[in-house]
Amino acid sequence: MSQEKQANYDDNNIFAKMLKGEIPYHKVYEDDKTLAFMDIMPQAKGHVLIIPKQQAVDLADLEPEFATAVLMTAKKVMAAQRQVFEREGIIQMQLNGSEAGQTVFHYHLHLIPSSIHELGRHAVTQADQTELANMAKQLTAAIAT
Numbered sequence: 034m035s036q037e038k039q040a041n042y043d044d045n046n047i048f049a050k051m052l053k054g055e056i057p058y059h060k061v062y063e064d065d066k067t068l069a070f071m072d073i074m075p076q077a078k079g080h081v082l083i084i085p086k087q088q089a090v091d092l093a094d095l096e097p098e099f100a101t102a103v104l105m106t107a108k109k110v111m112a113a114q115r116q117v118f119e120r121e122g123i124i125q126m127q128l129n130g131s132e133a134g135q136t137v138f139h140y141h142l143h144l145i146p147s148s149i150h151e152l153g154r155h156a157v158t159q160a161d162q163t164e165l166a167n168m169a170k171q172l173t174a175a176i177a178t
């Protein structure tokens with residue numbers, strides 16, 4: 034990440050470690066400013082997270098060029114989710130601060146194929162790794178077409 038370190042940013046958070054290649058994840062999409070991957074404790078099948086390659090704790094820190102890049106990636110991922118999971122409803126969610134329920138302090142956008150009335154619990158149940166890998170492959174292929 035080329036940006037200056039934020040004073041309140043912990044460089045050892047789990048998403049920072051992913052960006053440094055220190056821990057594995059199921060990649061859906063990557064470009065020079067963003068990374069999209071499967072959420073390991075999904076609130077519905079096909080739950081994807083999009084992060085900027087900027088040291089932002091939450092929305093307050095997010096620079097305009099990275100905000101734009103995150104949304105451009107979100108549009109790609111959402112189109113792929115609609116195609117792969119054959120459902121129209123995609124929830125876009127983003128939590129700011131622990132009071133809101135934020136648990137990882139590197140800005141991230143959630144894209145969840147679900148209805149707000151069916152949404153599962155937040156960050157509770159681990160998904161099957163093989164299923165996550167398969168979904169990531171399908172989404173990556175859909176984005177590429």
Ligand code: 5GP
Nearest residue numbers: 047058071072073074128134135136137156
């Ligand atoms: P937050 O609570 O900060 O809005 O969301 C953090 C999200 O990160 C949760 O949905 C949680 O399931 C997900 N998460 C936490 N640890 C990991 C991890 O190690 N790998 C992946 N892929 N997702 C994670």
